[in-house]
Amino acid sequence: MNAMQSSPRRRWTNLAAALTAVAAAALVAGVGVGAKTHATVTVKVLAQSNGQGNPQLQAVFDKFQATHPNIKIEATYLPIGETYANTLRTQLRGGNAPDVFYVTPGSGGLQSLLPFAKAGYVADLSRRPWAKKIPLATSARPLYWWKNKLWGVPIDVVPVGVMYHPNTLSSLGLKVPSTMSQLLSACRTAKSKGKYFLNVAGASAQNAGLLATVVAGSYVLAKDPKWNQKRIANKVTFAGTPAWRTTLQRIVDMKNAGCFPPGAESNDNVPATPGFVSEQVVGWTLPSSITGLIKSFNKNAQYNFFAMPGDRAANTRVFSSPTDAFAVYSKTKVRAAAMKLVDYWATPAAQGAYGKATGAASIYQAGTGKHLAYELRGLAPILRQKSKVHTLMQVEWSNPAVFDTLGKDVQGLLTGQKTVAATLTDLDAAWGRG
């Protein structure tokens, strides 16, 4: 018998060895599969920076990572505005977009959500468990939903008002104005005492435009809460709306009453900041989400907010809208992890922590007027009155040029280059370019 011939015993031994090898290989593969399941997945995020990075957003990402050890967040922060929007747009077009990215709702900005959704760049979120439960205001719904699909997760609600120094206000013997005439009178008083009542970064179309829309809230929307929808349907125009004429006239009135510090028309946001944080200027129209940053410049200063009044106290309106959001890239390769991240952002815990850090409010708390940042205490009463709270007007506008034109022409009202009538005509012309 050949030594190499297989005896039955030997064959069994070989089979056993083979089975053992297969089992071992399977085991190894099994371990491999297991390891893959627990391997770290990296989710790339692109978000807006506020100064140096965005520590408030990063803190929430850190908390998410602590509870999801197999997901690593690789966040890049870029200054909001053209830099951010163009980087994102280039990446989207190039097919190498971040898995999750910051957007603003609606369609009025360069990084607005709905044009991205229409171009097929963002993933549908309407099947997420929170999609139908998240308390999105009815007026804000069209900014996130398109074709019955939800395209982004709101991460906060940002009230907008006049941020002011309560101690400086008292030291001037003034109270929070509840009508426009009181505000104009306060401007004259402050100026007579060597201070200025209102700041504006006239060279920043964003800030000058924000001042105009905040005033418009208490004039245009107080008169016709559905004005935006009518403008979208081309049933009204800026030039044909008397309340818009009054809005812009009130800005001219503010200038004539000496509300703004000298040189305000030439200041961008950065040069406009020292005057405000050093309390030389009492108030500044700002989104509350910037509170954390403003506080960091002068930690001793106290802040509060008031709503920009209309001609009558009853007309006063405030903007409070979910203007910050995240969207998921439609072609992401880490869809499950990206979805987990947006799911996390939809929780009250994440939104509460973020709102507390920035000065914005959680979408779950904004309408209650409770648990707001301390600096928002002045806005709490009006935030509880749903009929007086609106979504920021410009996010619904047809294209970014409309708001830019508004900001630019407000600067023109301050320099005397523009009249109210010319501004209204420019706005309608810019709308038509959308």
Place this chain on the structure above:
Amino acid sequence: MSTVSETTTPAARATRRASRRRSGRAPWLWVVPAVVVVLALRYVATGAGAWYAFTDWDGISTHARFVGLDNFREILRDSASRGALEHTLELAFAFVVVANVIGLALALALNRTVKTRGLLRALFFAPVVMSSLAVSYIWQFIFSYSGPLNGGLGKVGLDSLKRGWTGDPRWALWTIFVVLVWQFVGLSMVMYLAGLQGIPEELDEASAVDGASTWRRFRKITLPLLAPAITVSVTLSTIYGLGVFDQVFALTGGGPVDASETLATQIYKQTFAFGRFGYGTAVSLILTVLITVLALAQLAILRVRESRL
């Protein structure tokens, strides 16, 4: 002798001709890859990009609609774009004249006589190597209402002149002009200095001995011999002046209300701020044609003058 006879035979001549043809052809063969790369990456890509000028592409849509000459018609109708064209030409013209006059004056002053000329040349040239954006932000502070310019005016009793210079429609464009000139004169000075260094000192000395005045020597000797430097400096400053962006962007952003808008800032705003890539490309085509035509025309005129001098 045999060598001479060899080189003069018809066969040898034919060989030499063939060799010359080969050697004449060889450099072109070597150049072809580089030319192809340059054509493909620069001219073909730019030409392909120019197609967007005839579309309404918004920068994110997958489809761009052909709109013919609509974008160009809108540019002609739009007061902001027309204003930007006017400002561009106004700024470039003033900049070319003033920057070259000051640059030449500095070069003449620092050419030979001044003892500390090395230090002064370095000081005048320093702004050239600085970042345009950084320089502009510093000047923005100088021009701000609470800045040193207004501070100085206040100290000499000229409070009535105090203003936010970059926010004043009458002055905004000229604040940009000041920064442009301040930053460019150093480069202009260096180009003229290089030209001056090439002029033989003896010519100037001989004419001085013959009794020619300083002005006459400058007009009849220095200026003609400086013609090539003038051509280079004027052409470069024209291109620089027409394409100015950084200084406008940082100082005024084109404002107030388009008072300092230039074609370059219009391109940026329309393309990147408003997402109107088609329109922005149309404006950039106009700027490209403008720079090319003006620079070439200027170059041709200056070359003719050079040959006459």
